[in-house]
Amino acid sequence: MNILLLAVGKTDAEYLRTGFAEYEKRLQRYAQFSVTIVPDVKNAKSLPQEQLKQKEGEALLGSIHSSDDVILLDALGKQYTSPQFADMLQRKMNAGTKRLVFVIGGAYGFSDAVYNRANGKMSLSLMTFSHQMVRVIFAEQLYRAFTILRGEPYHHE
Numbered sequence: 001m002n003i004l005l006l007a008v009g010k011t012d013a014e015y016l017r018t019g020f021a022e023y024e025k026r027l028q029r030y031a032q033f034s035v036t037i038v039p040d041v042k043n044a045k046s047l048p049q050e051q052l053k054q055k056e057g058e059a060l061l062g063s064i065h066s067s068d069d070v071i072l073l074d075a076l077g078k079q080y081t082s083p084q085f086a087d088m089l090q091r092k093m094n095a096g097t098k099r100l101v102f103v104i105g106g107a108y109g110f111s112d113a114v115y116n117r118a119n120g121k122m123s124l125s126l127m128t129f130s131h132q133m134v135r136v137i138f139a140e141q142l143y144r145a146f147t148i149l150r151g152e153p154y155h156h157e
Helices: 016-029 049-061 084-095 112-117 131-149
Strands: 003-010 032-038 067-080 099-106 120-125
Touching: 003 049, 003 067, 016 032, 016 049, 016 067, 016 131, 032 120, 049 112, 067 131
Parallel strands: 003 032, 003 099, 067 099, 067 120
Antiparallel strands: none
């Protein structure tokens, strides 16, 4: 199974890029993991929120294939424990999912078109994190899920 992390905007902070790169490297042992970053919308600060979400949504949808299984990382999504997330990944693999796409939107969330395209939503926490930080947290949880599935000692219960 191929796993794509699709996100809006680049990561500015070096410590976050370093942390993400570490988990991106670790994930290569378990799955074909890739990242696509859609550029920030130009003049975003001058646009109303809905128009900004629409423009970001168009860019995100341009990177999604019709056959993709798309899960939005969304504050209102389903919450999983780490073992439950691992089980969900296993079910996707068992179902023959070819490409699983996790999407991190912009600061104001997703457009209606992106919500309509999604196959599901998941929340990493009830707390709010910067979209740049979510990338590291998600990558770590994805790595943790694969170590759980392999019975490796990374996760402790």
